[in-house]
Structure formats: structure tokens, C-alpha cells
Amino acid sequence: MSVAIITGASAGLGKEYVDAVVEQFPQIHELWIISRHENALQKVADQYPQREFKLIPLDLNEDADLQKFSDTISKFNPDVKLLINNAGYINSEAFAKQDYDKQRMMIGVNVIAPTLITKIVLKYMKPSSLIVNVCSTSAFAPVQGQSIYSSTKAYVYSLSLSLHWELKKLGIKLLVMCPGNMKTNMYQYNALNATNKSTQAIGYLPFLDLHVITRKSLSLVQKGHIVYTPGLFYKTYRGVTKMLPHTILSRFLKG
Numbered sequence: 001m002s003v004a005i006i007t008g009a010s011a012g013l014g015k016e017y018v019d020a021v022v023e024q025f026p027q028i029h030e031l032w033i034i035s036r037h038e039n040a041l042q043k044v045a046d047q048y049p050q051r052e053f054k055l056i057p058l059d060l061n062e063d064a065d066l067q068k069f070s071d072t073i074s075k076f077n078p079d080v081k082l083l084i085n086n087a088g089y090i091n092s093e094a095f096a097k098q099d100y101d102k103q104r105m106m107i108g109v110n111v112i113a114p115t116l117i118t119k120i121v122l123k124y125m126k127p128s129s130l131i132v133n134v135c136s137t138s139a140f141a142p143v144q145g146q147s148i149y150s151s152t153k154a155y156v157y158s159l160s161l162s163l164h165w166e167l168k169k170l171g172i173k174l175l176v177m178c179p180g181n182m183k184t185n186m187y188q189y190n191a192l193n194a195t196n197k198s199t200q201a202i203g204y205l206p207f208l209d210l211h212v213i214t215r216k217s218l219s220l221v222q223k224g225h226i227v228y229t230p231g232l233f234y235k236t237y238r239g240v241t242k243m244l245p246h247t248i249l250s251r252f253l254k255g
């Protein structure tokens with residue numbers, strides 16, 4: 001049975017990816033959608049009564065839940081055609097003031113989960129399978145006030161580049177997408193509730209069209225592309241971070 005697996009599928013970019021996969025992959029038998037709240041996942045599935053869904057409510061920050069995912073996929077032994085590591089968590093605050101639990105959750109959800117989910121799923125992938133890792137423009141250089149978050153995304157970026165070439169030998173295509181601002185719950189939580197002015201300033205940067213970038217990323221991964229940075233503004237920012245030393249940039253970048 002062919003499946004697509006999407007983490008963080010109940011809202012925001014992940015929900016948009018569900019729409020895009022339903023639209024672009026009619027041949028995939030079942031969509032496995034992951035987030036913490038089953039009722040939210042059910043609402044997503046209910047929008048597509050004509051498609052098969054497996055709701056997998058779990059907390060990607062919990063090792064026991066990652067083991068539960070491993071047991072579930074082992075029980076069903078699917079043919080995984082597409083994996084979208086999308087779920088993410090951000091807390092913008094000075095490192096010294098930040099709650100340890102929030103720091104640990106960013107590492108759990110943004111680093112450990114996509115790493116282990118990919119490891120687990122790989123056993124059920126064949127040549128021509130696809131992986132999309134959702135990263136961020138904050139991966140391109142260290143950001144004060146988002147010190148852990150930007151570091152977790154730098155990890156995803158680096159891991160994705162290595163895996164792109166390792167998995168290419170297995171016939172599996174991997175793309176890392178590095179979006180900038182998107183009007184989602186994460187943005188609402190992060191920028192609008194932020195206390196520091198630099199995080200609030202993020203709201204003045206361009207906002208991306210989730211419909212467009214999800215479809216574009218799925219098209220690019222099938223073509224074998226390695227990185228997708230949507231939007232001219234963010235492409236330019238990526239270029240700047242390649243040209244200027246991060247020892248200097250990191251002094252001025254504040255999230």
C-alpha cells in the first residue's frame with residue numbers, strides 16, 4: 001500500500017501540504033498525517049472523504065511517541081512514496097531567560113524528530129521515493145533571540161544537504177525547503193506575542209503564499225532539486241548570508 005507521511009499536518013504549512021498531496025498525488029493510496037491532536041487531524045481528513053487517511057496523533061518531542069510511530073509503520077509495512085518533515089516549534093527569547101522545556105522542545109521537534117522519522121521511514125522507501133524537509137531562512141545564519149531555533153534549522157539544512165547526496169545513490173530524492181514568513185499559528189504565536197522589538201519586526205518582512213510554495217516544492221523534489229528558498233527577498237537574503245562572515249552577521253541578526 002502506497003502512502004504519503006506528513007508531520008505537523010493539522011495546521012499551517014502542513015495542512016497546506018495535505019491539500020497539495022491530495023491534489024498532486026492521486027495515485028497514493030493513503031495519507032498518514034501526524035500531529036498531537038487527533039481531533040484536529042480528523043477535521044483535516046474529513047475535508048477529503050474520497051481519500052484514505054491514517055491519523056497518527058503523537059508528540060514528536062516524546063521518545064515514546066517516536067517509538068509508537070516506529071511500531072505503527074512496522075505493523076502496516078507500507079510503501080512510502082513521500083515523507084514531508086514539516087512539524088516545527090519556535091520560542092523566541094534570550095537564551096539565558098528561556099525556559100529549559102521550550103529549549104528542549106525546539107531540539108526535540110525540529111532536530112530529533114525529523115532525523116529519527118527519516119531513519120524509521122527510510123526502511124519503507126524504494127527508488128523514486130521523495131522526502132521534503134521543511135527548514136527556514138533562519139538556517140542561513142545565527143539569529144540572536146532565536147539562538148536555538150535558528151541552530152535547529154541550520155541542523156536540518158546541513159543534514160538535508162548531506163542526505164540529498166547519500167539518498168540519491170538509493171534513488172531517493174530529498175529537497176530542503178527554506179521558507180520565510182508565513183501567516184500560520186507559528187507566526188501568530190511568535191511574532192505577535194513577542195516582547196522584543198526585533199521579533200515583532202519580522203512581521204514587516206514579505207509573507208509567502210503557502211499554496212504556491214507547497215506545490216512548487218513538490219514539483220522541485222521530483223525534479224531532483226536540493227534546496228528551495230521561496231521568494232526573491234529570501235533568495236537575496238540567502239545570497240547575503242553566503243557572502244558575509246557569520247562572525248559579523250550574527251552580531252546584527254536578531255529574531
Ligand SMILES: NC(=O)C1=CN([C@@H]2O[C@H](COP(=O)(O)OP(=O)(O)OC[C@H]3O[C@@H](n4cnc5c(N)ncnc54)[C@H](OP(=O)(O)O)[C@@H]3O)[C@@H](O)[C@H]2O)C=CC1
Nearest residue numbers: 008010011012013035036059060088136181182184185186
Ligand atoms: N510560520 C513561519 O513564518 C515559518 C515557519 N517555518 C517552518 O515551517 C514549518 C511549519 O510551520 P507552521 O505551519 O508555521 O507551524 P504551525 O505552528 O502553524 O503548525 C505546526 C504543526 O506542527 C504540529 N506540531 C507542533 N508541535 C508538535 C509536536 N510536538 N508533535 C507533533 N506535532 C506538532 C502542529 O499540530 P499540533 O499543535 O496539533 O501538534 C501543527 O500541525 C515548521 O518547521 C516551521 O519551523 C519556517 C519559516 C517560517
Ligand SMILES: N[C@@H](C=O)C(=O)O
Nearest residue numbers: 136137138186187190
Ligand atoms: N520566523 C521563524 C518562524 O516563524 C522562521 O523564520 O522560521
